[in-house]
Amino acid sequence: xxxxxxSVTRAPRPSSLADVLDLILDKGxxxxxxxxxxxxxxxxxxxxxxxxxxxxxxxxxxxxAVNRLDLTTTETQGxxxxxxxxxxxxxxxxxxxxxxxxxxxxxxxxxxxxxxRSGARS
Amino acid sequence: xxxxALYLYAIVPTGVRLPGVVGVSxxxxxxxxxxxxxxxxxxxxxxxxxxxxxxxxxxxxxxxxSHLSTTTLPxxxxxxxxxxxxxxxxxxxxxxxxxxxxLADFEDLxxxxxxxxxxxxxxxxxxxxxxxxLRRLRESVARRPAxxxxxxxxxxxxxxxxxxxxxxxxxADTCSSSLERHARAERRLRHSGEDGAFHAAxxxxxxxxxxxxxxxEQLAAEQRGRLEFELTGPMPLWDFVEMDRKDLKxxxxxxxxxxxxxxxxx
Numbered sequence: 001x002x003x004x005x006x007s008v009t010r011a012p013r014p015s016s017l018a019d020v021l022d023l024i025l026d027k028g029x030x031x032x033x034x035x036x037x038x039x040x041x042x043x044x045x046x047x048x049x050x051x052x053x054x055x056x057x058x059x060x061x062x063x064x065a066v067n068r069l070d071l072t073t074t075e076t077q078g079x080x081x082x083x084x085x086x087x088x089x090x091x092x093x094x095x096x097x098x099x100x101x102x103x104x105x106x107x108x109x110x111x112x113x114x115x116x117r118s119g120a121r122s
Numbered sequence: 123x124x125x126x127a128l129y130l131y132a133i134v135p136t137g138v139r140l141p142g143v144v145g146v147s148x149x150x151x152x153x154x155x156x157x158x159x160x161x162x163x164x165x166x167x168x169x170x171x172x173x174x175x176x177x178x179x180x181x182x183x184x185x186x187x188s189h190l191s192t193t194t195l196p197x198x199x200x201x202x203x204x205x206x207x208x209x210x211x212x213x214x215x216x217x218x219x220x221x222x223x224x225l226a227d228f229e230d231l232x233x234x235x236x237x238x239x240x241x242x243x244x245x246x247x248x249x250x251x252x253x254x255x256l257r258r259l260r261e262s263v264a265r266r267p268a269x270x271x272x273x274x275x276x277x278x279x280x281x282x283x284x285x286x287x288x289x290x291x292x293x294a295d296t297c298s299s300s301l302e303r304h305a306r307a308e309r310r311l312r313h314s315g316e317d318g319a320f321h322a323a324x325x326x327x328x329x330x331x332x333x334x335x336x337x338x339e340q341l342a343a344e345q346r347g348r349l350e351f352e353l354t355g356p357m358p359l360w361d362f363v364e365m366d367r368k369d370l371k372x373x374x375x376x377x378x379x380x381x382x383x384x385x386x387x388x
Contacts, residue, residue: 007342008335009352013186014235017175020182027360028198029133 128154128203129166131184132358133195133221136160141187146177151184154206156214158222162188163209166202173200189232189358193225196358224363230328231306233362234355236338237313238297238320244348245317249285256281286316293349294320300341304334309361319349323361331356 014023129146136155145151145164154161162184181199188194203209214221250256259278263271294310297320302308305324313321326334335353342351 007346007350008338009350011352011354013182013357014354017178020178023360024178024181024185024196024199026198027364028196029201029363 126165126167126205128152128161128163128206128209130197130201130203130209131162131164131181132188132197133225134160134162134188134192135222135225138188138192141184141191143183143187144180145184146180148180154210154214156210157218159214159218159225161203161209161214162194163203185358193229193231194358195221195224195228195363196360228359228362231325231359231362232328232331232356233323233359234326234331234334234353234357235311235323235361236297236301236320237318237322237352237354238293238345238349239315239317239352240319241348241350245286245289245319246282248289248348249282253281253285256285290319293345294322296345297341297349298322301334301337304330304337307362311361325359325362326356328356 014020129149131145131151134153136158138153138160140151140153141162143151147164147166149164149166151162151164154163178199185194185196189196203213250260256278259274259281263274263278268275290313298308298310301322301324305326307325309323309325311321311323313319324334338351338353342349345351
């Protein structure tokens with residue numbers, strides 16, 4: 001019964017990659033007996049993935065805050081330096097690159113699918 | 123170890139139709155049945171799922187699609203069985219009774235999440251209006267150059283953080299008491315960001331979702347100008363599959379199997 005004056009925003013599902021990671025890495029059934037398989041790679045990887053995503057989120061917030069500032073008196077050199085540091089976290093696509101990168105650092109089963117799938121997010 | 127490893131998405135009742143999507147690593151979905159329950163799975167040729175955005179989305183999508191058509195107990199991302207034999211023989215067979223009962227518990231239930239944020243600087247304005255100490259600090263800081271007020275600014279920040287914590291707690295209780303009555307269970311979640319006021323998941327009977335939404339609309343109307351609400355879902359029961367039966371309203375208090383909190387030892 002949504003009305004036009006409603007102040008409730010609606011989303012069918014958690015949609016940002018960070019929200020989805022939070023959901024499916026933290027929630028749901030786990031079977032002890034099978035975690036050993038995961039422990040070989042996935043457990044470690046998911047933790048890394050989360051760290052990457054978390055810091056990206058922070059970077060984005062910083063970046064946004066920085067953007068909102070009135071920078072007319074700041075020299076451009078400082079801004080350039082900052083944007084280089086933030087370049088890993090500019091967008092979700094970048095996040096995925098970082099996640100894949102983490103994966104390849106830990107596993108050696110090739111980067112075969114990573115490029116094919118890099119556009120697969122919805 | 124025989125046969126390929128299997129990546130697991132969810133436990134569902136036996137005989138259900140497969141969701142019309144592909145799984146992790148673009149593998150077709152399979153249903154491995156055992157008595158009244160089945161595991162929704164797909165082959166994982168290398169016994170290691172890469173943590174990519176694509177695979178994370180695939181896991182989410184399979185569980186969501188399944189939840190649309192049947193009772194679905196989602197697995198966490200990255201749970202892998204080493205073979206079909208071990209999945210069916212040692213896991214499903216051993217826990218068939220528990221999982222079947224749990225599927226029955228969750229039949230026709232869905233999850234919605236509610237989050238609320240303080241609108242604009244509503245929270246800060248409220249804090250300033252209600253705390254004389256905060257007003258005093260604020261005026262004192264405002265009158266002098268920043269370099270001279272370092273410690274006062276820290277004290278001001280601490281005062282704001284403390285006030286915000288109290289305000290949040292009160293608002294969370296307000297939200298919870300209006301929404302809880304429409305749900306079978308509530309789980310408070312971590313709120314995010316400095317303007318976050320409230321975040322919780324609700325386990326709701328599917329035919330009571332409209333009632334829940336009305337309750338939320340009413341709450342939002344009461345809090346207009348202060349709190350902005352977001353409703354996510356209905357979605358799979360991510361926040362409730364780990365819950366003990368005794369936490370669910372309206373269910374007999376039976377002993378739970380396994381080591382509780384959704385972990386089944388085998």
